[in-house]
Amino acid sequence: MTSTAETAGGPQPGPAQTPHASGPEQPPVPDPFDRDVLPAPPHAARTLLASLLRPHKPRVAAAALLLLLQQAAVQAGPLLVAFAIDHAVPALRGEGGQSGQLLLAAVGLAYLFCALASGGLQYAFIVAAARVNQRVLLELRGRIYRHAQALDVDFHDRYTSGRLISRSTTDVGSLRELLDEGLQELLAVIVSVVYIVVTLLWLDPGLGIAALASFVPLALLVRNFQQRSARVYRGRSTAMAAVIVKFTETVGGIRAVQAFRRERANDEEFARLNGRHLKMNGDSLLEMARYVVTSRLTANIAVAAIVLWGAYRVAAQDLALGVLAAAALYLRRLYEPIDHLGMFLNSYQSAAASLEKIAGLLAQRPSVPEPSAPRALPPRGEGSGGREVVFDSVSFGYRTGDEVLPRFGLTLRAGRTVALVGATGAGKSTLVKLLARFYDPTGGRVLLDGVDLRDVDGSQLRRNVVMVTQEAFLFSGTVAENIAIGRPDATRTEIENTAKALGAHDFISGLPEGYDTDVRKRGGRISAGQRQLVAFARALLADPAVLILDEATSSLDIPGEQAVQQAMMTVLRGRTAVVIAHRLSTVEIADRVLVMEDGRLVEDGTPAQLIAGEGRFAGLHSAWRESLVQTHAPHHDQR
Secondary structure, three states: OOOOOEEEEEEOOOOOOOOOOOOOOOOOOHHHOOOOOOOOOOHHHHHHHHHHHHHHHHHHHHHHHHHHHHHHHHHHHHHHHHHHHHHHHHHOOOOOHHHHHHHHHHHHHHHHHHHHHHHHHHHHHHHHHHHHHHEEEEEEEHHHHHHHOOOOOHHHHOOOHHHHHHHHHHHHHHHHHHHHHHHHHHHHHHHHHHHHHHHHHHHHHHHHHHHHHHHHHHHHHHHHHHHHHHHHHHHHHHHHHHHHHHHHHHOOHHHHHHOOHHHHHHHHHHHHHHHHHHHHHHHHHHHHHHHHHHHHHHHHHHHHHHHHHHHHHOOOOOOHHHHHHHHHHHHHHOOOHHHHHHHHHHHHHHHHHHHHHHHHOOOOOOOOOOOOOOOOOOOOOOOOOOEEEEEEEEEEEEOOOOOEEEEEEEEEEOOOOEEEOOOOOOHHHHHHHOOOOOOOOOOOEEOOOOOEEEEEEEEHHHHEEEEEEEOOOOOOOOOHHOOOOOOOOOHHHHHHHHHHHHHOOOHOOOOOOOOOOOOOOOHOOHHHHHHHHHHHHHHHHHOOOEEEEEEOOOOOOOHHHHHHHHHHHHHOOOEEEEOOOOHHHHHEEEEEEEEEEOEEEEEEEEHHHHHHHHHHHHHHHHHHHHHHHHHHHOOOOOO
């Protein structure tokens, strides 16, 4: 295989052949990103929830203790009623009327104490549980945000921002509802059921066993509801995510929407997605209605049967009247939470579907991971602020597509400026993304001063390799803050000197608040060309060893381009620079030109050498010259 390399003796002009590797055509690999739920290990959702709760074990234990005490106070009421009926009332009617009065007064005070204690303990439990819940949700949102930033460009190219927003808003909101309401209800139901069943067994084993037996049909109902609603709520969560994705894409591309009059078509698509979400909501309400009606009917039949049986036993003097009264109160409390259990399952299914999606997102690992044992880059060479770049038998292909860059070799000498030229889709941007380590090559290595980029710590790599893209993204904040992103400790003088070197100082000074002007979202307060200049200043202030300009002058008009050309030459001198060029003026300042076609390096040489030839670059150069002549030609008024 032939490699294209720049040796110490100078560039090698002429075509650079890179044969394409042949082989059997592989079927396309299914992309898991086409699904709303990303693949995750088994039980990942439970593991995630456990990891969120683990740091709060003492607080969870304290909340559980408060709940146990609160339920003990609540469930003492029917026992006090039974004691009053079977002991205090007979004592009041008998000879010891005064003792009966004392017993009734004691029962009343005890009931009042239990009521007050129940209210106070419930308040303390809600406060303690809420503190745990808020800390858990805060940590979860932080994990999603940190993980989204850590994931590579390949992930964000395929996973839409709308889905990420849905994970951190709608899905976290579903979990919040579960923790704030559903989980507390479930714990209260479980504790009360245990208390009541144990108390009934203690009061009368027959009543306790009958109450337990009545739970068999109720358990079957709950199981059936859980299975049916799981599918419904997973579909509802997916439908809601689709609505958010569509809304986010529409707002993000509002200029294109209005320019191409897409409002009506977008309305129809949004109405379809919204209708699907409405149908899923309706299905969930129908499932809940079926469950509530069926469970209430089953519970009422069970209560009626047990109370009727108890009444026959009271008549036969086989059961005390107070015990039957207490049992009736307990049975009412036993079956009353069944509706609450349905509400919990409602929240649980929604939260489970959401937690499954969040767990799938957090399970994603970057395709460009940090090195386990990073190697430090050597100091920059004397007399040059740049570093040597070597593409050593590199090839690259995206996960779901064909090979984009067939195997090639390339050496970029330190301190030189290289222009990449070629038609759209030739592979220029992919090559520089490998150099910036937005992706790792599928074959071979990319070396920076002899060190594989895979072995370089991420923070050190970002200090040495900086990329200015065509988008020129600016964050909300001042102009000075945007310029200083690469060097947060830079002084105002350093920021202004960098801007002056690029010819950006005059327009920045003319803004309402100069360098302290807020550029607003995406830099919308300034023009596209001005945003590009600020992005230039940001990169140059960082003082990288390798500077990548990906069509970074595309937003500049002719006067603006001429204004920064000399400053660009001054700043690029002494550092390694790779420039994707679509303009002749940019190519002319390069020491070397690489022409790409279909992922191959087809020409390599200095601008003068390639212009003198008869290859692709010579044809591009002639076309550029003609376009410049037409641009500057006088326009005659034709009448």
